[in-house]
Amino acid sequence: MASFFQLLVSGLATGAIYALIAVGFTLVWQTSQTINFAQGEFVMLPAFFILAAMNAGAPFWLACLIGIVLSVVILGLLFKFIIVDPMLKYGVLPLVISTIALSLFLKEGAKDFYSSQAQPFPSLVPATDFHVFGIVVSLQSLVVLAAATATVVALHVLLTKTRLGRSMQATAQNPTLARILGIDVNRMVLYTFLINGALVAIASILISPIYLAKFTNGETLGIAAFLAAIIGGFNQVRGAILGGVILGVLDNLSAAYISAQYRGAFPLIILIVVILFRPQGLLGRIEERTV
Amino acid sequence: MLRAGLIASVLAAGLGLAAPALAQNTVYIPAILELSGPGAVSGTNFRDGMLLAIEEINAKGGILGKKIDTPILDTQSDAGISRAQIQKVIDNKPYVIIGPVYSGSVLVDMALAAQNEIPEIVGGEAAAITQKGNKYVFRTSFGQQFSMPKIANYIRDGVKAKTVSLLWVNNDFGKGGRDTFKKEMEKRNIKIVADISSESGQTDFSADVVKIKAANADAIFVYLNEEESARFLREAKKQGIKAPLIGETTLLGQKVIDLAQGAAEGVKGHVGLTVDAPVPAVKAFAERFKKKFNYVCDHNGIKGYTAVYFIKYVTEKMGKFDSKLFAQTLHGLTITPKEEPGVLMEATFDQNGDIDRESFLGQVVNGKQKIVEVLPKLGNSK
Amino acid sequence: MSRLGAVVVIAAAIFAVVLPFFLKPFGLYLISMWAVLTVAAIGLNLTLGYAGQVSLAQGAFVGIGAYTVGLLLPIGVPFPIAFVAAGLLCFVVGWILGYPALRVQHHYLAFVTLAFNTLVFLVLRNEEWLTGGTYGINGTPRPTLLGWSTNKPLDFYFLCLGAMVVLAAATWWMLRSPWGRAFVALRENPIRALSLGLDTRRYTLMAFAIGSSLGGLSGALYAPLVQFIEPNSFALGMSFNLLLMVIVGGGGYFFGPFLGALVAVLLPEWMRVTQDYYLMVYAALIMVMMAFCPSGLLGLVDRVGRRLRSGEQGPAAAAFEPQSTPP
Structure with a gap:
């Protein structure tokens, strides 16, 4: 039984990370119909901004700040203006191809300009473990869990309790109506890109001490974020959290109790079942379909 | 018609019609390596080791007075692209081909190289490579059929284990090692109580460690790539695994020790090639590598470096550039550092293209890999 | 097809037959890869570009x-039979995969198919007794046909090239048939198609x-071309690459996949002159290409052509417009 809870706790920490990445992905998708196939690489990259800043002599906290700012500017602002905006009116597919190309570009960039070798990354907290009822929890994963939860809760409050947030939600749900209501739709869309830029940087800082900074890190993370977003529900922040946690826990449990070789298959099967029988996701709202 | 002509010439250039201008005073030794995709870590190390050797040799006038010309072609860690690249270099009549490292790509490429009677010096470790009767393929490190018996003996005699848990990465490297290891365990009547596969690039090892703990074996054999090894070691330390952790080069390397941040303490195992070997020439090489490329090289760096020196030595021994004779000469040849310092350690090639060297048993002590025993060459112990 | 279009196609065909005699094996390998992947891209273009799935x-x-x-080849099955078997098997599996498409569309369908691709990869890798697992299958022989x-x-x-031409011609013929027009009707307005009495279920599955069966036939040539297959080659990357070919060439244009596959196979090779940065340069070029011609290269040609003829709609485009009445 102890091992079951051990897996549950580890899965929760992993799931919280997936949730953090999925939330940003969902926001951007909702407001601009951008399926960002480079989202995983967006999480991989800020760690290298931070490492580069530290190599230039900045202390860790300052480097993190620089990393977040760079991420917001490059992965938020520039991504929107250079890649998304010119192509939005041509439908989803060209943009999908563009983000696939972007993911290759970022991966190769990190490799060519930094290193192909995995890099150690400083941790926010010392490596301490707690033993509770036979379960071991590292301080690191607790911090990850707490930080991810806090970020997502803050985002939820922003979206539901503030005027700005409600405007963003209105934009996401019905841009035309939002425009009639006098909301500056373009500005709201821009905000979601900036928020995503910040979220991926935070995710990067949280996971890199555990995952190590490496140019291929985005491959698994990006797919995990899609799965979490869809399973939980595309149009709800809460949904992404649920999806992320289900994914993290399920991965551990299926690897331990069913089949390690097929551990990757279980989330996919759940995804297919969810899409076929509850396409709006577990917590999502049904969207009106236009013909 | 002018436009069509232009397009045709561009197309032709892209399809390799225009042969590169091969100068008279260079020798064409192309390298095909994994420089992007999942194999990039191995490929980059291999390339940098190779570049260091080429620079040293060319600075001293090259091989038989000819400078080495080595274009480097990326396979994207994909067998299909690797096959295209080897075809490209074969069209230009290479003397010897270096690489690739991924076993799948090696298997495709070596067939083509053999058809054209061009020797290929590869980085792959899968047992199958030298079991196909190919007369033109040569390794730069132990095949798994040589390294696994050494580990198996160590688990039987050194650790005195009766049961063992096995954790491996599910790619051709890990699967090949696992299959060979299993056979060796059966021969020695050691029971495998847990046989756990993990994904390449896996980040969360808690489920794997839970299973290993539950199996409660006398020893745990870990066969993962470097970063995964580091992540696993941290999780193993966290969950308090007590049984000895045994591994190969990819568990004991200095890089893994650094990445694992203290969790690698006490790990033991067999190391084929390591920059921490108690051999002055290897240590000096590691210094030069670190100075030039600004990172610590792994065993692939040594493979790349020595590959070039093998070519130099054999060619100078023959006194001419002859691809077919090269393959014949290298079979059964022993190269000592006294004759050619660049090979770093004495190496013998057998009739299949397998390489035999001394190897080491190591242990991680105070954050450093410490060599506790030098294992003689297999040829001597037989 | 316009007269100019016909001239271009015939010129390209002559080029495809004459050029190889001047190529070394490397060039031949690349254009063989182009022909093989074009077949798969034609298939995807049918599902995506015409039927909109x-x-x-x-x-x-x-x-x-x-x-x-x-x-099949190592156990003595002749190549033609194995080739057809590959197509048939994929036809059946593709039919089954079509069922989700009856329930969900667009990005949801994309994610179901993405999940399916990874599941297939896992089976290929894990069921070693059948597929050889991570070791893959080495040395698939190139066939001898009627003594050739x-x-x-x-x-x-x-x-x-021959297989590609035959399959492309068959696809061309099918698209002119009532079936093909039904596919387009399905993409343009599924509700209207339904109201016109079209069995949309059957056409979606079809x-x-x-x-998918064109994908399978492409694979049947891929194995003897590379002479080594492993699960990794058919993971998501391959699907992304094929999608890229269709979109870059021009989705819904018959000759789009030919052009798209040419770009995807040759462009990275040409970019190797930039050494270490070649994949970055390639990725950047794709992004630029998508920004300037989001409807693909043929879409661009079409647009320029129409502008030259001052707004007059080109006959090439008209052939693919939905106004052709479905049966």
């Missing part, structure tokens, strides 16, 4: 086809099945 599983079908041939050995690169290229 987003599929991210075409790479999996290439894999299923490749493994079918890779497994295709072992040499030039011969094998002509086999690939679009998937035929597109």
